[in-house]
Amino acid sequence: MDRNDRLAISVKGLTKRFGAFTAVDHITFDVAGGEIFGFLGANGAGKTTAMRMLCGLSFPTEGKGWVAGFDIMKQSEQIKKHIGYMSQRFSLYDDLTVVENMRLFAGIYGMKTSDAKLRIDELLSQLHFGQERHAIVGSLPLGWKQKLSFSVATIHRPEILFLDEPTGGVDPITRRQFWELIYSSVNEGMTVFVTTHYMDEAEYCNRLSVMVDGQIKALNTPKELKLQYGVDTMDEVFRRIARGATRSE
Amino acid sequence: MKTLLVLLRKEFIQFRRNKFMPKLVVMFPMMAMLVIPLVTTMDVKNVNVAVVDADKSEISRRIVSDMQASPYLRLSLYAETYHEALDAVEKGAADVILLLPTDYEKKLVSGHAPSISVHANGVNATKGQLGAQYLSQAVTQTLIKLKRERGIVLPRENIYVQNRYNPTLDYRIYMIPALMVILVIMICGFLPALNLVGEKESGTIEQINVSPVSRVTFTLSKLIPYWIIGLMVLTFAMTIAWLAYGLVPTGSLLTIYAATLLFSFVMSGFGVAVANCSSTMQQSMYVMFFFIVIFQLMSGLMTPIDSMPQWAQYITYLVPPRYFIEIMRAVYLKGSAMQDLWPEFVVLAVIAAVMSLIAMLTYKKQS
């Protein structure tokens, strides 16, 4: 067994093909427990597809992978109990209120009613939800929706949190708040796997991988990456790596 | 189990909060039950007859005047030529042509009478066929009367027709149970499909798929609301049938509800399965429409199954509403009991189980 209990995520040669198109091409990496692992790449590089395979939303064509100690090929339903997922596109119920959405997912993850109540109150105050808690979600501005998505993803205190571009389309102040939330989740013991294309955010990660055309072209700490390419910012690192990209939207 | 309750609560909140759905579930049955029975009269009245009288004898005139006494037949044209009568049929002025051949009276006296011809407009088969039958019946009666008057002894028979279960031959009474079936087909079929594809289009299903919810639980949370709605719609429709048409089921309510419940399993399972296999609302609606048309046409809802050719009759065994319609008509009008209808119940139960299973199996959390 290649399985390593200390690793939150372990992936070997993971591949996804859609017909003739290879979206994710033999990627291999490990994520340690308690880490913030950044997943960088241009649009269409294959980040979301890779993440969807890890979350059990999509079957890998090839390769092996373990998430929270479970095999992604065979035990995807087990994995789902231990992860939280925030999708790139807002995917909560527009016609329910903030609290109703949270209660729904607390129930789905099998939380006891009393525990759920405490957890929901905690999250609401952490996210500074005031009057909005009883507002219909569809009427909230995007920043609030994103915060709600985040809180729903963490409602059951998952071991591993998958965030797919959590700060897309969000103002700088809310982005800042988001990263505070991510750090506090890590302090609670979660592992965070986050995709982004904001290079300043990349600096907040413990380790980074850069995907180009479905392959991982670089994987290291932000500091090491900058040293390796002899540049001062992650922005430039990314530009150097992505120069050879053939796919982009 | 607790997860199912949580999901069901969500479905009901969403349903209640929707501006359109609750109105639809109330208004649609009401409109359908109040308007459609007024429209769907297959009763054939006012059959317009064009007479071509080549005989112009006393007998031929008697036939025509007797014919006019019939409440169904109406003399619309006394044509000189067959061509003229045909023209009237083409213009829609006549439905049936009565052809009285030349020298009919003379030949009748000599005992070598040719047949009188009745030509009916085949465009509207129901009206054509019934109209032609009424006409030939009227003519036959006149001829028999004439024979007797001329001293030809014929056995006198008395025919009494008893129209059991619907003595006044009210077409509405025939249509109302079928209408209830249509309502359950539409509401229990379309709504779950729309609901589930809606979740796919808005992306909310993704958040469910990434959670540990089991396929069975999630599918049930999509089916159960429509079982309840199906029973509600039926109750509503039956109330309207009672208030507006004074029609109450002759058989037991329990049998009707049992059949409706089974059939709403079938339809909601079908709707969910279609939604599972489609990615857009448009696509799912095409598929649903396709099957619902087949369901309505091949189930004996509007046209008798017995009139279909043998191969088509075999196909109808695969059409689930066929069994539901049989049960509904039999229980509603004839007062048939569960033991009279057990084959239908068994088949419906099997289809319900299979359909629910398909609904669960076609739901894929992982692509």
Place this chain on the structure above:
Amino acid sequence: MLHILRDSRTMVIVLLIPVILMFLFGFAISTEVNNVNVVAVAPVQNDYIRGVLSRISENQYMTFKGCIAPKDIDATLRQSRADAVMVFNHDRPVPKIELIMDASNTTVAQSAAACLRGIIASEGGGMTEFVTMRMLYNPQMKSSYNFVPGIMGMLFILICAMMTSVSIVREKETGTMEVLLVSPVRPMHVIITKLVPYFVLSCVVLAAILLIAYGLLGLPLSATVLNVVWVSLLYILLSLALGILISTMTERQVTALLVSAMLFMLPVIMLSGMLFPIENMPEVLQWVSYLVPARWYIDTMRKLMIEQLPVSGVWENIMVMGGMTLLIVIIAIRKFNDQLE
């Protein structure tokens, strides 16, 4: 604009619907009454009764299912094993025949009773046949002809009005409509490009229907086909205009779907005279039916295709349809422009 062609599954189904419908209506379904199952209660049989029964067996509309005991009458009817029970009573000097019809199906009961009376009368009259019947236009009594216009009326509403409105509203829902509308393309052009694929699709469906009707169902081919085609194109335009109108009035796909289903599909099926004769409807509904575009189209098609009338025979209908098209287009454009402001 190409998105509908890419969706091959939808395409297949859209083309399959008319083909299957035509096939079913053409060969499977008929409103005429056939195969009426008759059983008899005849404790004592004589020549007269045997004569009647053999006539029933020979009748093409009847199936004689044998004799039963008087006590089984009720069960036989309730279990739908027979449509009619013929009871011969012998305890009177005059033969009395009682026809017990399962009138839960009124059409069958009516038709079968009339037919049985005829059979009994001709046996009594000792004659071969007083009257012979013949059906005009489709002597085999195939109802297929009758339904072709109805199917056309229904399908074009489905494809043009329903599906077009849903696809436009979908763009509104997903927000792509806004992107298109702020682009330099003129708003009306955006809509027209949305309509073209459905127009093309309708033409393909029209071709398929005509091919089946004239090729397979044997509808007599004549010069009126050209008239059928251009009147159908007019109706397709009318339906497309309806589609735009619905799309301007609704914000969500589900609403567009249900509105077009309830406001257009149902009336088309019920009020257009496709299944149920208009003349039997209450006066008020007859007036309502004048507002249903499909009613005019189906009527026109019936006259052109089945009765083979020249176009001069239907010009009133065509004028009405043309007027409706113009009116709906004007309202739709006005609504659409209101929406932009």
